Amino acid sequence: MKKGWSPETWVSLRPFGLGLQKPNNFLEVFRAIGENADNLEYAWRILRDGVCDGCALGTRGLRDWTIEGIHLCNIRLRLLRLNTMGPLKAEVLRNVEDLRSRSSAELRVLGRLPYPMRRRRGEAGFPRIRWDEALDRIAWRLCKTPPEKMGFYLTSRGTPNETYYVVQKAVRALGSNNIDNAARICHSPSTVALKAALGVAATTCSYRDLIGTDLVVFFGSNPAVNQPVMMKYLYYAKKAGTQVVCVNPYLEPAMRHYWVPSDPESALFGTKITDRFFQVQPGGDSAFIAGTLKHLIEQGWLNQAFIAEHTEGFEALADEVKQTPWEALEGLSGLSRAEMLEFALLLAKAERAVLVWSMGITQHRSGEESVQSIINLGLARGYLGREGCGLMPIRGHSGVQGGAEMGAYATVFPGGLPINAETAAALEKAWGFAVPSQPGLTVTEMLEGGLEVLWSVGGNFLETLPSPAQAEAHLAQVPLRVHQDIVLSSQMLVEPAEEVILLPATTRYEIPGGCSETTTERRVVFSPEIPGPRLPEARWEGQVFQEVVARMCRPELAEKVRFADTAAVRAEIARVVPLYDGIQHLKARGDAFQYGGPHLCPGGVCPTPSGRARFLPVALPQSSVPEGAFRLVTRRGKQFNSMVHEATDPINGAPREAVLMNPSDLEKLGLKPGQPVWLHNPFGTLAGRVFAAEVRPGSLQVHWPEGNVLVDPRLRSSQAKIPAYKEAYVYIHTQPPAQGPHPNPAAAD
Numbered sequence: 160m161k162k163g164w165s166p167e168t169w170v171s172l173r174p175f176g177l178g179l180q181k182p183n184n185f186l187e188v189f190r191a192i193g194e195n196a197d198n199l200e201y202a203w204r205i206l207r208d209g210v211c212d213g214c215a216l217g218t219r220g221l222r223d224w225t226i227e228g229i230h231l232c233n234i235r236l237r238l239l240r241l242n243t244m245g246p247l248k249a250e251v252l253r254n255v256e257d258l259r260s261r262s263s264a265e266l267r268v269l270g271r272l273p274y275p276m277r278r279r280r281g282e283a284g285f286p287r288i289r290w291d292e293a294l295d296r297i298a299w300r301l302c303k304t305p306p307e308k309m310g311f312y313l314t315s316r317g318t319p320n321e322t323y324y325v326v327q328k329a330v331r332a333l334g335s336n337n338i339d340n341a342a343r344i345c346h347s348p349s350t351v352a353l354k355a356a357l358g359v360a361a362t363t364c365s366y367r368d369l370i371g372t373d374l375v376v377f378f379g380s381n382p383a384v385n386q387p388v389m390m391k392y393l394y395y396a397k398k399a400g401t402q403v404v405c406v407n408p409y410l411e412p413a414m415r416h417y418w419v420p421s422d423p424e425s426a427l428f429g430t431k432i433t434d435r436f437f438q439v440q441p442g443g444d445s446a447f448i449a450g451t452l453k454h455l456i457e458q459g460w461l462n463q464a465f466i467a468e469h470t471e472g473f474e475a476l477a478d479e480v481k482q483t484p485w486e487a488l489e490g491l492s493g494l495s496r497a498e499m500l501e502f503a504l505l506l507a508k509a510e511r512a513v514l515v516w517s518m519g520i521t522q523h524r525s526g527e528e529s530v531q532s533i534i535n536l537g538l539a540r541g542y543l544g545r546e547g548c549g550l551m552p553i554r555g556h557s558g559v560q561g562g563a564e565m566g567a568y569a570t571v572f573p574g575g576l577p578i579n580a581e582t583a584a585a586l587e588k589a590w591g592f593a594v595p596s597q598p599g600l601t602v603t604e605m606l607e608g609g610l611e612v613l614w615s616v617g618g619n620f621l622e623t624l625p626s627p628a629q630a631e632a633h634l635a636q637v638p639l640r641v642h643q644d645i646v647l648s649s650q651m652l653v654e655p656a657e658e659v660i661l662l663p664a665t666t667r668y669e670i671p672g673g674c675s676e677t678t679t680e681r682r683v684v685f686s687p688e689i690p691g692p693r694l695p696e697a698r699w700e701g702q703v704f705q706e707v708v709a710r711m712c713r714p715e716l717a718e719k720v721r722f723a724d725t726a727a728v729r730a731e732i733a734r735v736v737p738l739y740d741g742i743q744h745l746k747a748r749g750d751a752f753q754y755g756g757p758h759l760c761p762g763g764v765c766p767t768p769s770g771r772a773r774f775l776p777v778a779l780p781q782s783s784v785p786e787g788a789f790r791l792v793t794r795r796g797k798q799f800n801s802m803v804h805e806a807t808d809p810i811n812g813a814p815r816e817a818v819l820m821n822p823s824d825l826e827k828l829g830l831k832p833g834q835p836v837w838l839h840n841p842f843g844t845l846a847g848r849v850f851a852a853e854v855r856p857g858s859l860q861v862h863w864p865e866g867n868v869l870v871d872p873r874l875r876s877s878q879a880k881i882p883a884y885k886e887a888y889v890y891i892h893t894q895p896p897a898q899g900p901h902p903n904p905a906a907a908d
Contacts, residue, residue, distance in 0.1 A: 160371065160399040168397050170416040170429030180412070181429075182797075182809040184233055184420035191236040198243040201691035205242055205668050208748050210676055210686035211235045212242070212317035212667045213799060214386045215554035216366070217678030219749045223388075224682065225366040226395060229421050232387040237804045238316075241645060242666045246273035246694055253284040255652045263622065264803055266647040272663035274696040279658045290696065293660050294703070297614075298710035300639045304612050306334035306595065310605035313567055313700075314617030315341035315558035316800060317667040319674035319686065320742070321728040323558070323565035324573065325701035325720070326616065329708050332592055332716045336578060336599030339569050340562040341800075343601055344623060345518060347879035348526030349552035350563055350575070356534045356773045357543075357550075358766040360575050361560060363759040364513060364549020365680045366392055371399035372547035374509035378406045378444055378533055379519020379885075383413030383432075384795050384810065385555050390417045394430050404505060406437045406444060407519060408792060409819070409860055410853035413810045437502055440493025441790045441858050442523055442782040442886055447492035448532040449779060450499035451506070453480050455539055460507035465541030469763035472774035476535060479776045491779055493855060506540055511547030517555065519792075522884040525780040526876040532777050543772065544760040554679045556800065561677035564736065569599035574736040589735055591719050601880050603872070606633035614641040616664070616700050619648040622801035625870035625882050626842060643700055663697040670699050672725040675745055682753045685745035701728070784888040789824075790855075791838070791887040793863035793870070801864045811852065818891075819852035819860040828891065838889040839896045843868030846895070859889065 171179065195202035211218045213234040221229050247270030251258070255278070258266065275293040276285035301309060311330050313323060323340065330338045342350075350360040357363070369375055369392050382389040393403060394417070405414050414433050419425035439447050455461055456477055466473050485496050492499075506512065514537050520529045534550060542548040554560050566573035572594075576582045583596035600608055603624065613634070620630045634640065634653045642651045643662040651661055667674060668689040677683050701722070709717035722728045726746065733743040741752040765772045784790055796815065797805035807814050818836055830836065830849050838845045838861070845868050847861060854860050861869075863884065874883040 160395060164424045165398055168431050170418075170431055172428065174427055176418050176429050180810070180812050181416075181418060182233065184418070187233040187236045191239055194240045195243045197245070198692065201689070202239055202243045204689050204691060205239065206231065206235070208687060209668050209689055210557070210684050212557050213238050214388070215557050215559055215679045216386055216388045217557070217676065217680070217682055217684050219684065219751065224751070225392060226370070230388050230391070231421065234387060234799050238799060241267070242668055244270055246271045247647070249273070249287065252276060255284055258647070258652055262803075263619065263649055263801070266649065267802070269647060271645055271694055271697070272647065272661055273694055274663060276661040277658060278655055280655045285661060290698070293662060294706055294710055297639070297641055297660065298707050300612055301333060301707070302712040307337070308609070308611040309333065309335050309337060310600060310602070310610045310613045311335075311338045312602050312605070312613070312615045312618055313340040313562065315556035315562055316617065318558035318562065318617065319667055319670065319676055320561040320565050320683070320732065321670070321674045321725045322616075322699070322701050323562045323567040324728055324732055325722065326704050327565060327567040327573070328590065329704040329720050331586070331594050332708055332720050333711070334593070334595055336569055336595050336597065337605055338567055338599060339602040339605070340558070340567045341556060341618065341623070342559045342563045342568070343879070344522070344881055344884075345555055345559055346521055346552050347563075347881050348521040348876050349516070349530050351878045352527045352530035352534060353550070353552070354575065356531060356775060357760055359755070359759045360563070361681050361755075361759065362549065362551045362679055363543060364551060365753070365757045367757070368513050368547050368549050369393065370396045370401065372396070372401055372511045372513055374402045374404065374505060374512040376404045376406065376512065376514050377414070378514065378516040380515055380517035380553060381407070381411050381414060381795070382553060383411065383417055385517070386553060389553070390432070391419050391421065393417075393432050394419045394422060394425050397430060397432065402434045402505065402509070403432055404435050404437065404502070405433045406439050406447065408439060408441045408855040408858055409794070410436050410438060435505070437494060437498060438855050440491070440855055441792050442525070442780055443492035443494070444520060445525065445529050445532040445777055446488050446779050447494055447499060447502075448536050449480050449483060449777070450485070450488040450492060450494075450496065451503045452476075452536060452539060453483070453488070454500050454503035455507065456480060458503065458507070460503060461539050462541030465763060466539065469543075469765075469771055470538050470774055471769060471771045476774040476776050483779070487779070491782070506536070509540070511545070512540065512542050513547070513549045513551055514542065515551045515553050517553050519885060522881060523780070523886045524874050524876050524883045526881050527878050528777045528780065531775050535774055535777065538772050538774060541763070544758050544763045546758070549758065551679070557676045560679065560681070561675075564677065564739070565732070569601050573732075574738065586735070592716055603875070603880065603882065606630065610637050612639045612641070613637045614643070615650070616643045619650045619801060621650045621653075622864040622867070625867050625872040625884070627864075627867055629872055643703065645697070662703060663694060665697045665699045669693060669697065670725060673746070674725055675729065675742060680753065681755055682751050683739065683742050683745065685747065685750040687748045701725075782886065788888040788890050790858040791866065791869060791889045792858060792860045792885045793866040794860045796862050813850050813852070814848070815862050815865060816847040817850045817862065818847040819854050820849050821854050821856040821858075822851045823856050825849060825851055834893070837892040837895050838869060839892055840869055840887065840889045842871055844896055845869055
């Protein structure tokens with residue numbers, strides 16, 4: 160890496176980018192101090208000793224395993240208050256009508272859930288109940304409920320491996336595979352495609368491979384917003400001579416220029432990050448990659464030795480690509496043959512490269528195919544199993560990678576094993592009780608399937624699922640809903656069909672004995688219990704599930720799912736999930752190991768039956784829109800997942816109601832920036848204001864979760880069943896449409 164400063168990478172000579180549209184990362188520090196002033200010592204201990212409960216890059220206190228220096232991103236600072244706030248006042252929940260008009264942010268700041276509460280149909284609010292009463296009631300209801308009529312869901316923010324493992328084991332002890340987690344709506348297509356092509360289901364490289372490699376490509380990914388610590392890696396990568404390319408419908412401003420607050424040079428003058436944007440049409444990534452492969456094949460720019468020695472299926476893929484006309488590839492991708500050649504040339508010159516992708520790729524009905532396209536591209540150039548090379552589905556939450564690998568999924572067991580008779584029998588032998596051998600329901604299928612009991616650990620279906628009105632209608636039909644969380648959410652306030660029970664949870668840092676998380680680079684990290692104030696009645700979710708099973712009508716199961724502490728959970732994980740061997744030794748701050756080593760598929764040898772990676776042909780999605788309609792993509796702003804932190808995005812100045820539109824489309828429609836508009840389609844209507852932005856012509860971008868009202872709730876990917884949040888179309892109206900799409904939300908099914 161180049162020593163000293165690099166003026167050629169500077170954005171501006173204005174110190175700290177004064178006057179430019181950009182986040183003020185230093186202000187975030189002072190904001191965090193003010194928000195946590197009543198518990199400042201505890202907040203500092205969390206930052207100094209804890210593992211970040213935000214994105215999945217992973218830390219040990221304020222440092223990581225990739226580069227020297229302090230790591231403290233604004234997402235972690237914004238999430239800090241969730242861990243330090245005191246309990247809400249009891250009178251707040253006496254009448255929920257007073258809360259329905261409040262935003263999620265306004266509900267969160269009311270304080271932590273202090274004790275169990277229950278609301279029955281017809282009651283105005285949530286009276287307090289004892290833990291024993293709550294657990295007895297839940298256990299009695301589960302005893303009466305067929306396994307196929309119960310459903311369980313876990314969020315991913317701050318949820319550790321131990322929680323996922325204990326909960327999924329308890330659910331299977333109840334005879335159900337109806338368990339799902341937030342990884343479903345993020346990277347489940349990545350898991351499916353990687354497993355099919357490489358025999359692994361995780362990032363194949365390490366963060367260190369980003370720094371000094373020849374090329375890093377981001378497909379449908381915006382780490383500047385979602386994983387800001389990575390921008391420091393990219394700053395060092397630029398100083399090491401790495402080229403950065405983005406393939407995205409929006410020329411994301413922070414991916415063009417970024418100010419890394421913890422480095423003096425970047426903090427003062429900013430850093431030019433992306434060398435080249437390829438502004439692909441929404442959903443056109445597979446066609447763009449197919450065109451790139453077509454050039455690589457025609458020009459002889461393939462890694463022929465790698466293909467011959469370490470892959471299979473290339474000829475079928477090559478035949479398909481050769482037979483696809485350029486006109487079709489240009490029409491579907493929105494980019495020209497010449498632009499595809501330019502990208503192919505960048506790859507041809509890059510002996511080493513890391514290909515990164517995120518939800519701009521996965522959240523389509525063709526999510527698995529789009530991921531496979533990226534894998535095909537990486538294999539064609541041999542970017543696998545060696546230093547400076549890799550395929551990286553970058554995770555957005557600290558619990559996503561571990562959630563899938565612990566088996567908190569309707570479609571896989573621990574270790575990512577498929578659910579079938581053989582794998583169920585193996586688990587039955589390990590656990591000592593019968594394990595269901597049929598795949599369960601994903602969360603969207605649960606809500607549509609007439610559940611009798613729904614237990615949600617965190618999350619908020621009214622914000623994370625398409626069609627919030629439909630999600631609310633489904634929730635209102637479930638006889639017993641259990642919501643276990645640290646704070647209030649709007650889904651808790653949905654009218655009970657019969658009863659709703661609220662249970663107070665612990666934060667990651669309160670779990671007795673500590674816990675662990677798995678990062679994007681497969682590093683399993685120990686997060687110690689942090690000494691500090693406690694809510695007397697908050698309980699770890701894993702403990703609560705153990706206690707419910709102990710109360711069930713099958714008492715012989717109680718000891719089968721009982722763990723003395725989280726260390727015992729880690730010991731069993733090591734036995735049941737072989738790739739996690741080593742987790743049993745984690746017990747102190749800083750303890751960690753990277754399963755699989757720095758690179759999966761070392762030397763190009765994959766854990767497939769043949770030892771070879773698989774090229775797979777990809778059917779290009781035909782994503783036409785009706786005449787006069789615009790393609791619609793949902794995006795993040797100043798937020799973490801659905802937790803909105805600011806009404807205005809400091810990166811582009813867009814408010815939450817912004818409809819981002821290309822200036823040429825504004826001019827064509829005669830619209831002025833800031834003008835009110837209504838976006839409408841068969842699924843909903845969204846009021847907003849148009850703002851000029853460098854988005855792909857013919858497309859619009861709106862914030863998520865607000866844009867969920869416009870997403871087709873039935874449109875999901877074929878295998879992972881991920882909702883198509885990035886695949887919708889809308890018509891623009893300058894006056895409110897005459898009628899809403901579905902007077903009865905449940906009828907939208």
